[in-house]
Amino acid sequence: xxxxxxxxxxxxxxxxxxxxxxxxxxxxxxxxxxxxxxxxxxxxxxxxxxxxxxxxxxxxxxxxxxxxxxxxxxxxxxxxxxxxxxxxxxxxxxxxxxxxxxxxxxxxxxxx
Amino acid sequence: xxxxxxxxxxxxxxxxxxxxxxxxxxxxxxxxxxxxxxxxxxxxxxxxxxxxxxxxxxxxxxxxxxxxxxxxxxxxxxxxxxxxxxxxxxxxxxxxxxxxxxxxxxxxxx
Numbered sequence: 001x002x003x004x005x006x007x008x009x010x011x012x013x014x015x016x017x018x019x020x021x022x023x024x025x026x027x028x029x030x031x032x033x034x035x036x037x038x039x040x041x042x043x044x045x046x047x048x049x050x051x052x053x054x055x056x057x058x059x060x061x062x063x064x065x066x067x068x069x070x071x072x073x074x075x076x077x078x079x080x081x082x083x084x085x086x087x088x089x090x091x092x093x094x095x096x097x098x099x100x101x102x103x104x105x106x107x108x109x110x111x112x
Numbered sequence: 113x114x115x116x117x118x119x120x121x122x123x124x125x126x127x128x129x130x131x132x133x134x135x136x137x138x139x140x141x142x143x144x145x146x147x148x149x150x151x152x153x154x155x156x157x158x159x160x161x162x163x164x165x166x167x168x169x170x171x172x173x174x175x176x177x178x179x180x181x182x183x184x185x186x187x188x189x190x191x192x193x194x195x196x197x198x199x200x201x202x203x204x205x206x207x208x209x210x211x212x213x214x215x216x217x218x219x220x221x222x
Contacts, residue, residue, distance in 0.1 A: 031208065042198050042212035043155075056207040089153065100145055100160040101200075101210065106153060 004104035025094030135199035
């Protein structure tokens, strides 16, 4: 597709369950970012990939959060043993190196 | 780490009015982007502007990197301009990391 695609658009999970969120970047974009956006706040950086290499994961809130991009294209953000404070919109963005980020529509995660 | 602050936090305009939104950053940045988040939550690129001035229709932006601020101008505002405007600064800390400001929430009244 022409833009960044994220799935699912909405995810509801019970506290303690594991979830996996998918990001399909724009074809050819080497840079991929994950952000977390809480209600009424700006997006907060989680992690950055250049191709398949995870160069910065300093924003991941705990060791329950894990991201991968094994072939340098599709990326998955996994959250283990979800907690209520994980409820947020998770945004993915991709870019060519040194060029503007383009965002997907996000996954809205609700933990009950 | 770098701090990014935006002002004003909230703004209400009558349709047709002009406005200026400000983004201050606490340290040197490699780049700066402005985004519009529409009521459906989509983040739309407005400008990618490390320095200087750019214009796109009714919108323009100016970044003065040496003084650590950027301005977004909206002229002849329309109701479709409503939403939240974010600036995001790319840090120079050796990693490729964007820090977002807290946003300006704009409502344009018909």
